[in-house]
Amino acid sequence: MKRRTLLALLLVALVYGCATTVDTTTMNAEEHFKYAKSLYDDEDYLKAINEFQAILLQFPGNQITDDAEFYLGMSYFKNGQYLLGAYQFSKLIKDIPSSPYVPKAQFMLAESYYKLSPPYPLDQTYTKKAIEEFQAFIDFFPNNPKVKEAAEKIKELNDKLAHKEYEAAVIYEKMEYYNAAIKYYQNVIEKYHDTKYARMAMYRRIKLLVLKKRNSEAIQQAQEFIAKYPDDAHIKEIKELEAKLSKNG
Secondary structure, three states, X not given: OHHHHHHHHHHHHHHHHHHHOOOXXXXXXXXXXXXXXXXXXXXXXHHHHHHHHHHHHHOOOOXXXXXXXXXXXXXXXXXXXXXHHHHHHHHHHHHOOOOOOHHHHHHHHHHHHHXXXXXXXXXXXXXXXXXXXXXXXXXXXXXXXXXXXXXXXXXXXXXXXXXXXXXXXXXHHHOOOHHHHHHHHHHXXXXXXXXXXHHHHHHHHHHHHHXXXXXXXXXXXXXXXXXXXXXXXXXXHHHHHHHHHHHXX
């Protein structure tokens, strides 16, 4: 009895599956794209990927090619396959530079790398690529509504790079490799001057310059700190230190 019931259920599943299978072989490019896009809209991204790939293979050079390429990239992205998405967006930009999808593809290329950007202690290759692509988006499409978002994400990613560099300097300082720490703090100050880590690095660098008796450099950096960060929590300490060094100098 159980075996008959199981067979009946399998037969129903098979019939249902066949009944819901869509035959795309008789569709033209536009019909096939419409079907693939319906899968994408229904968030069935794996099936959408297969259909957009099929369209690109069956209808190369068709007027809907850029539509299919863009939504293939979006399907990868929505499915969490960010590297494949980045490749597809980059391919669209390269293959069809006149496509109206190019601005969106450029933003999504950057967004794909943004999604791949790891926590600050790890390798930051994708972080740097995201910054590069967001900046390219801003440069090429300065009037696009998403420019503000791109700029905000560049700042966020730069903060991450600054954090990594700052923590490297802190480690060198803790290990008493003071010259190396001074150098890394200076890198943060120069490369990431618009992040919170720049003032933190400058404060720590001044203290190390004093420790290493490089007083003229310490005075110069203290004066710079006072001018740039008058509201910093350490401003009183730095002012007193600058006055003392200048008096003794």
